[in-house]
Amino acid sequence: MPTPAGTQYKFVNQNSKLCMEVAGISLDPGAAVDQWTCNGQANQSFTLTPQNNGFAIIAAHSGLCLASASLTAQGPQITQQACNGTALQTWQISGMSVKTLPSKWTAPYNLTLVPAAANLPDGTVVAWSADSQVDFTSGEVTPGNTYTAIFNPATGTSKQVLVTNTGHDMFCPGIVNLPDGRIFVTGGSSSDKTSFYTPSTHAWSSGDLMNIPRGYEGSVTLSNGDVFLVGGSWNGGMGGKRMKAFALMRLSSVTHSVNNEQRRVPVSFTVGTAGEYLVAIPSDPGVVVPGYYMLFALNAKGVPSVSRTLLIQ
Template structure:
């Protein structure tokens, strides 16, 4: 799963050597992604006529955006797979700003581009005839900005990364939903509960007391709508938690004090205890005790000082006066209204919470008594990254990807880090920078697969809540083995602000929503992504192992007995979480140890740690030696 980069050929003296790469020779089916705006080199309108200009455009991986790089003349010719024409500065003029076009491939110097290393996998491309570099002209940030040649410099407009096709992935068609899936969660029956606001496409402030919801069936592609009013709660922009007893807790949002509970056993909503502090855009996480911690949320109620609270099934909400949301807020240009939103919170043990961001400073929170806070250091060199995405891909190990310096301002980042907080409050948190994503993203979603890989989906190049412009259409797959990102097939509909994504029981990913913010284009639809691990090497469907028998419940620290239809290599549990506004704090994957084996019957060890094995519904997956997963079996951990 390594990303292939253009190897720098030693015959070109001007080229700077890149780090060693597994790639040698020609590179096929690649996108050429500009670092200035995360857009792709594109032959205008997919044209096949010599002389057609090349611009940058939103990456779709469609005709005119897919190229082959072929070693030639001390560099590479870059050939458009659609028109079989070569990227060129026709005639090799040394004129600054001369247009880049596609021309009939002739092997001339004006069609040869030599990579210059810019760090990591980034390169500039120097034209062998002119000695000038490929650059994005005009603003360098918009669809249609031309590709030109300019004097070589280490600028974003002259920096590119190659993204060859690796493996197979695919999307379903566009599946209508009654409203945009602003929030979603997978139910034990495999269906997806989703909801929007007081109206299908419009939210409001104040206590109107209703929410449009639906249950989507990924098998039939159909969804049944329901308006929930019995809890007197507009559940727009709330906190969400999936409880130890299988219910879904929704708190705050437009109805800023309210709490609602959904029971998948009865398909019923009920009213929960009111919070002590009004809040919206806050985040929740379930503790090892089964209680729920919430923090932040100045979008609703007064600005600032959104103290932490803990929900208990018996006693309701308890305020933590010594846990002030302002102390966890980032330096957002929008002030505290935005700075204490969408925090990354993960339970540890029965009572502690690890705060990973989006602020650069991380913390430990003790939820007993009045609460207590202590520093966990900074997230490496990573600054405030609001609307980034974080997921637990392994036991107490997080992948953080993307984010922006302002909720509604600034550009998304490609920065990715792993965060290891397995040592708990008494040990240092280990933060490790990863190779960057291919695309800058704000408002993306991240979903962990049973393999431990993470899919990062959607987002925008620039942080804005009101437009589909600059949407990132190509998902990426991060591998914990190679620590790199590779591209997947582009989706059909932009998914960014007010979208959600969750892992389905069959190992595919539901992605939906977007809109519901006044001037937004609404997207009342969904698509389902089939990841590469469900395809064979020839591009056909992979043969999947089958879990033929499994316990439906397991106790922490005990064993779990499973039988499969063939030999498998690994098992993993993935907790069924809930997604909204880039956050899915309850989502986590835990690999299981095989304690004993007899034929195709396995005894698995369930970790005893209640902070890791948070009670509730998990999906048990068996994976074969090639990493192909079974369909997940629902197991209640308690």
């Protein structure tokens, strides 16, 4: 029977009064489990973790799980093994029960497209992919169509429709549920477009163009019903993403109202093959005096990024 010992347990044979232990204090998988005089050593202490309507019994000293060699055979069968959650490592313990939740995952459903998705008030799910069911057209110039589907979790069925009337390729957009039950989709491959899905009519319609084209953005419905968008863009300089300049700003050192370290150094840069920016620091120590600098990136409007502090030696 298990006897609590702090957050761990020891198992005592009611007939022999001996304790269950991992033989020889072994740390190795396959080590035998036997009974021995109770001595309080770590190889006689175990933790319990719920699994599969039972418990995993984990040796405190090794972190390995007690495992039976067979589900049916009798004899000296128990060893410690790497934990794997199988039936051979699941134990029923008298006087202890596992609290099971009524919820569980179903088997996977097969859909005809690779979806983005949004829940609808009636319990169905509206899903869509791109201008292809299982792929997408890269870049900004796409056919402007989107494969959509309505999935019914209760029946496991879906009905697919190709949406062409909006001219909106909705691959990787922002998605929100509106207070009136509609779904609002912003940007994506057609990065300046917006679309509405109306559940009552099962229809897609176009919305206003966005001031800043976006894709992969974050979006959230506010308490007043407005929608807040942030971030996004993956193509070129959409959304002010492309940097036009970089500059080093020397960290300040002020005395008597004079900043003795005041120094701004424009730096040149190139764009790498993966779209990264490669900044060229001037090698002249008379221009870039060794020390700490803030490196700023500036977009086309001259708006600086949050700086990264560099030590230039």
